[in-house]
Amino acid sequence: MNNKDFSGIRNNGNLPDPWDVNIPDDVRDLLGDYADSTNSMLDELEKAALLYEAGDKSNENIDTIKRVLHKIKGESSMVGIEEITECTHQAEFAFEELNENQRPDMLLKYRDWTGRAICYMTEHV
Amino acid sequence: MSWNILIVDDSSLTRKIVRRVIEMTEMDVGQFLDAENGEEALKILNHSNVDLVLSDLNMPQMSGVEMVHQMKSAPATKSIPVVIISTESKTARIRELLAEGVKDYLHKPFTPEEFKELIQTVCCGPAHKTDNLSTEALTKALETMAFLTVMPVDDNMVVPQETVLAEIDFSGLHDGTIQILAGPDFCKILAENIGALDEVDDNAAHDALKELSNVTCGLFLPMVVTSTADVFDVTVPRSERCDNPLKWNEFTADKNTCVLNVEGHAVAIKLTVVDTALVKNN
Numbered sequence: 038m039n040n041k042d043f044s045g046i047r048n049n050g051n052l053p054d055p056w057d058v059n060i061p062d063d064v065r066d067l068l069g070d071y072a073d074s075t076n077s078m079l080d081e082l083e084k085a086a087l088l089y090e091a092g093d094k095s096n097e098n099i100d101t102i103k104r105v106l107h108k109i110k111g112e113s114s115m116v117g118i119e120e121i122t123e124c125t126h127q128a129e130f131a132f133e134e135l136n137e138n139q140r141p142d143m144l145l146k147y148r149d150w151t152g153r154a155i156c157y158m159t160e161h162v
Numbered sequence: 163m164s165w166n167i168l169i170v171d172d173s174s175l176t177r178k179i180v181r182r183v184i185e186m187t188e189m190d191v192g193q194f195l196d197a198e199n200g201e202e203a204l205k206i207l208n209h210s211n212v213d214l215v216l217s218d219l220n221m222p223q224m225s226g227v228e229m230v231h232q233m234k235s236a237p238a239t240k241s242i243p244v245v246i247i248s249t250e251s252k253t254a255r256i257r258e259l260l261a262e263g264v265k266d267y268l269h270k271p272f273t274p275e276e277f278k279e280l281i282q283t284v285c286c287g288p289a290h291k292t293d294n295l296s297t298e299a300l301t302k303a304l305e306t307m308a309f310l311t312v313m314p315v316d317d318n319m320v321v322p323q324e325t326v327l328a329e330i331d332f333s334g335l336h337d338g339t340i341q342i343l344a345g346p347d348f349c350k351i352l353a354e355n356i357g358a359l360d361e362v363d364d365n366a367a368h369d370a371l372k373e374l375s376n377v378t379c380g381l382f383l384p385m386v387v388t389s390t391a392d393v394f395d396v397t398v399p400r401s402e403r404c405d406n407p408l409k410w411n412e413f414t415a416d417k418n419t420c421v422l423n424v425e426g427h428a429v430a431i432k433l434t435v436v437d438t439a440l441v442k443n444n
Binding site for chain 2: 064067070071074104107108110111112114115116117
C-alpha cells in the first residue's frame with residue numbers, strides 16, 4: 038500500500054523521490070508498453086499546459102488536460118504503480134483547486150516528476 | 163458456459179491488463195473482443211455474439227454512457243450485460259447507469275477475485291453467502307427498500323446528503339408518513355431488522371452494510387457510509403397522500419417526483435421503487 042504524500046503537487050511542496058516507485062512483479066513485462074503510453078501522454082499534457090500558460094483556456098484544451106490526467110491515472114492504477122496513480126490523482130484535484138495562473142506550473146511539475154519516475158523505471162527494471 | 167467478452171477502453175494497455183486479469187480467473191472465455199470507444203463497440207455488438215461488455219466511461223468519439231444508452235434502446239443489444247470499469251468513484255453518473263440497467267461497476271484496478279465475484283453476480287444473481295447474514299435475509303430486506311435522491315429546490319435549502327437510503331413503511335403511506343433512515347442508524351436498524359445480530363454496534367452495522375453491498379453489487383455502501391444524518395421524517399403533503407397502497411402509481415405519477423417536506427424544508431424527491439409489484443401486493 039502506498040503511503041507516500043503527494044499533496045506537494047497541490048501546494049507546491051516537496052514530492053517523494055521519483056526513483057522510489059514500487060513496481061509489482063507480475064506486470065514487469067508490461068512496463069515497456071506502460072512507459073511508451075505514459076510518455077506519449079505526458080508530451081500531450083506538456084503541450085496542453087504550455088498552450089494554457091500562453092492563454093489557451095478553451096474548453097477543448099482543458100478537456101485535453103483532464104482527459105490525459107484521467108487516462109494516466111487509469112493506466113497506472115491498472116498496472117499497479119501506486120505512486121504515479123496517487124500523484125496523478127492529486128494533480129487532478131490540484132487542477133480543479135488552483136487558480137488559472139497556478140495551473141501550468143503545477144502541471145509541469147507533475148509532468149517532470151512522472152517523467153522522471155518513468156525514466157527511472159525503464160532504466161532500472 | 164463459454165463467454166465472449168467485449169472490452170471497451172481507449173487505452174490498449176488497460177484492455178490488455180483487463181484481459182490478463184480475466185485470464186487469471188480461469189473463467190471459460192470463448193473470445194475476447196476489443197473496442198477503443200463506444201462507437202466501435204456498437205459496431206462489434208451488431209455483428210458478433212457478445213455475452214458480456216466491460217466498458218470504461220471516458221472515451222473519445224463515444225463515451226461509455228452514450229454507448230449504454232444506445233445499447234439499452236436497441237432490442238438486439240439491450241439484454242447484453244454491461245459492467246462499467248472505471249477509476250471514478252461511485253458518482254451520480256454511475257448510479258444513473260446502474261438504474262438504467264448496467265449490471266455492475268468495478269473500480270479500477272480490480273483483482274481476479276473481484277472479477278470472479280462480479281461474474282457470479284452477473285450470471286447467477288447474488289451468490290454471496292456470509293457467516294452472519296444470509297443472502298435470503300438481505301434480499302428480503304432489500305425488497306422493502308427504495309432509493310430516494312434528495313435534490314435542493316432552492317439555494318437556501320440545506321440537504322442532509324445527496325442521496326440516502328430509505329426504508330419505506332408501506333402501511334405508513336396511509337398516514338402519509340415515510341421514515342427515512344440514513345447514516346449509522348440506518349446501518350444498525352438494517353442489521354437488526356434482518357435478524358441476524360443480537361447486539362449491533364457500529365462495527366457490526368458497518369459489516370452488515372458491507373455484506374449488503376456485496377449482494378447488491380456495491381450499490382449502497384458509498385452513499386450510506388459517507389452520510390452523517392441520523393433519522394429524519396418525511397411527511398407527505400396531504401395533497402400528495404395516497405389512501406390506498408394499490409394506488410401507489412398515482413402517488414408517484416408525477417414523473418416519479420413528489421414534493422415532500424423534510425424537517426420543514428421543501429425538497430424534490432425522486433422515488434424509485436425497487437419492486438413495484440411488492441408494493442402493490444402489500
